[in-house]
Amino acid sequence: EAQVTQNPRYLITVTGKKLTVTCSQNMNHEYMSWYRQDPGLGLRQIYYSMNVEVTDKGDVPEGYKVSRKEKRNFPLILESPSPNQTSLYFCASSFSGQGPQETQYFGPGTRLLVL
Amino acid sequence: AQSVTQLDSHVSVSEGTPVLLRCNYSSSYSPSLFWYVQHPNKGLQLLLKYTSAATLVKGINGFEAEFKKSETSFHLTKPSAHMSDAAEYFCVVSDQVNFNKFYFGSGTKLNVKP
Numbered sequence: 001e002a003q004v005t006q007n008p009r010y011l012i013t014v015t016g017k018k019l020t021v022t023c024s025q026n027m028n029h030e031y032m033s034w035y036r037q038d039p040g041l042g043l044r045q046i047y048y049s050m051n052v053e054v055t056d057k058g059d060v061p062e063g064y065k066v067s068r069k070e071k072r073n074f075p076l077i078l079e080s081p082s083p084n085q086t087s088l089y090f091c092a093s094s095f096s097g098q099g100p101q102e103t104q105y106f107g108p109g110t111r112l113l114v115l
Numbered sequence: 116a117q118s119v120t121q122l123d124s125h126v127s128v129s130e131g132t133p134v135l136l137r138c139n140y141s142s143s144y145s146p147s148l149f150w151y152v153q154h155p156n157k158g159l160q161l162l163l164k165y166t167s168a169a170t171l172v173k174g175i176n177g178f179e180a181e182f183k184k185s186e187t188s189f190h191l192t193k194p195s196a197h198m199s200d201a202a203e204y205f206c207v208v209s210d211q212v213n214f215n216k217f218y219f220g221s222g223t224k225l226n227v228k229p
Contacts, residue, residue: 004158031215040124042205042219043159050215058216090158104217106151106158 002027004107006091012113013081021076021110023091030096032074033058033104034066036087043090049074050096081114088112117142119208121220129228134193136223138180138206141187147214148189149207150180153222159205165189176200201227 004025013019023032033048035058045058049068063085065077074093078085089110094102122137140146150162163174170182176199180191189206206220 033217035219040221042119042121042221044219045217048215056215059218092159103161103164104159106160108158 002105004091004093004105006089006107006110008110009108010111012115014115015082016080019078019081019112021078021089021091021112023074023076023107024072025074025091025093025105026072027093027105028071029093029105030071031102031104032068032091032093034064034074034076035090035092036060036085037090037109038087046076046089081112083114086112086114117146117208117210117213117216117218119206119218119220121204121206121223123223124221125224125226127226127228128196130198131195134178134191134196134200134225136191136204136206136225138189138191138220139187140189140206140208142208142210144210144212147209148180148182149209149217150174150178150189150191151205151207152202153205154202162191162204196225196227198227198229201225 007022030051034046035043037043044060047066049055091107092104094104118141120139148165151159153159163172165172165182173179203222203224
């Protein structure tokens with residue numbers, strides 16, 4: 001089954017304790033992206049990757065890191081989480097194509113609480 | 116710069132009546148526009164997309180949207196609401212130059228009354 005998986009689905013942590021949220025897709029997509037969803041703000045793009053070893057900042061990259069060493073995986077790293085990073089996080093993937101017409105496929109989300 | 120404004124944070128309709136969810140966008144270049152739906156505790160699913168072909172776009176589950184350049188709008192409609200349409204809907208914009216970046220509206224929660 002074609003899908004985007006995220007782990008963990010739920011996470012409670014404390015300020016300053018490094019964490020990684022994994023994202024994996026089995027559709028051979030070149031493009032992957034991370035978003036955070038906060039009430040009343042919709043989804044905001046954190047980072048995206050056009051292909052292996054190619055990443056760039058979205059709208060809200062501060063406090064986050066990413067890497068793309070393999071095509072299928074795109075982990076999101078919080079080196080020193082703070083309470084304002086409490087949010088619902090979504091990973092998405094798509095084919096790159098020649099423009100923005102590609103459909104993004106979203107993972108189920110990771111709910112993070114930073115105390 | 117790109118941005119999306121969803122004019123209603125909540126819309127409530129009765130089952131069997133029409134649905135209208137409003138979206139206005141701002142884009143410096145030719146936009147691509149999307150509507151995604153999020154059911155409770157689920158990820159997002161594409162409903163439909165506009166990418167400079169026909170201005171009236173048909174999507175899944177009977178939804179459609181019309182791109183109106185003069186009004187910078189991309190409103191989502193459905194002739195007859197079903198209980199299963201209750202969800203949150205997001206309008207999204209990208210464009211032909213910055214096509215790796217996506218900008219989401221703040222969402223519209225659709226409630227369908229029996």
